[in-house]
Amino acid sequence: MKFKITINELKTVEELPNYWNNQDYIYLLEQFDFPDAKTIKPENLLEMLHMAITDFEPNEAAAIVLTYKLSDRLNEGQIAQISNDMLQDKVSEEYPEIDLHYDLFNINQLLYKAFNGKFPNAKATIVGFSMVPDEDKDKEVTKEMVLKSFNNGISDRNLIKRLFTQQLSTEKEFAEAEAVLWKLDEKDPNHFTLITSEYWLSKEDFVAPEFEGLCLLPEEDENEGN
Structure with a gap:
């Protein structure tokens, strides 16, 4: 499949909307021993949480937040290790299980803001783009299709391009795309x-800003629905 791709927006951000909600803040406030968390006005919850977090040592605070969000994926030993590592390293970039990077990024940035920079500052990229197929095809655009199609428009120095050369440029399945794109x-x-x-x-x-994207999908995907 071929697509005409136009990049309309590119921006770098330090936090993402809609990951945390007020119920998260209330629960975490309680975990950080803040009294009467449910009585705090919604607009003050995050500020109060930042204050409550800083009553703890940074690694202790990290362990509490990690346990809340990722105890179903990580055991106590892993959480203890990450809570110490993330004070020195960008764990949201370096952790070997890349499907955890999105959660680790948002956890890291909550702690980074609360502790005023004691944690490394990670960043995210937001891309707004159009992706028009060269012929009418009633096919859902997936993360795999986007990354394969972006191959022609990104630098050879790009990490995805260097680590996943075969997946981007051939019909080889690119399962990791689900975790690479959040x-x-x-x-x-x-x-x-x-x-x-x-x-x-x-x-x-x-x-x-504009380029032609070539997306080579595994054969079973290309034939799907035929």
Whole structure:
């Protein structure tokens, strides 16, 4: 499949909307021994949480937040290790299980803001783009299709391109795309927004605002629905 791709927006951000909600803040306030958390006005919850977090040592605070969000994926030993490592390293970029990077990014940035920079500052990239097929095809655009199609428009220095050369340029399945791209939203037909780590895709990685994308899918996908 071929697509005409136009990059309409590129920005780098330090936090993402809608990951945390007020119920998260209330629960965490309680975990940080803040009294009467449920009585706090919604607009003050995050500020109060930042204050409550800083009553703890940074690694202790990290362990509490990690346990809340990832205890179903990580055991106590892993949480203890990460809570110490993330004071020195960008764990949301370096942790070997890349499907945890999105959660680790948001946890890291909550702690980074609360402790005023004691944790490394990680960043995310938001890309708004149009992706128009060269022929009418009633096929859902997936994260795999987007990354394969972006191959022609990003620098050879890009980390995705260096680590996943075969997956991007051939019909080989690119299962890791689901974790590399954190979010992919279709705004209207052929217009999308993606969110990923700056580690994977930065503004500087794009070499042209418009380019032709070639997406080679595994044969069973190409024949799907025929």
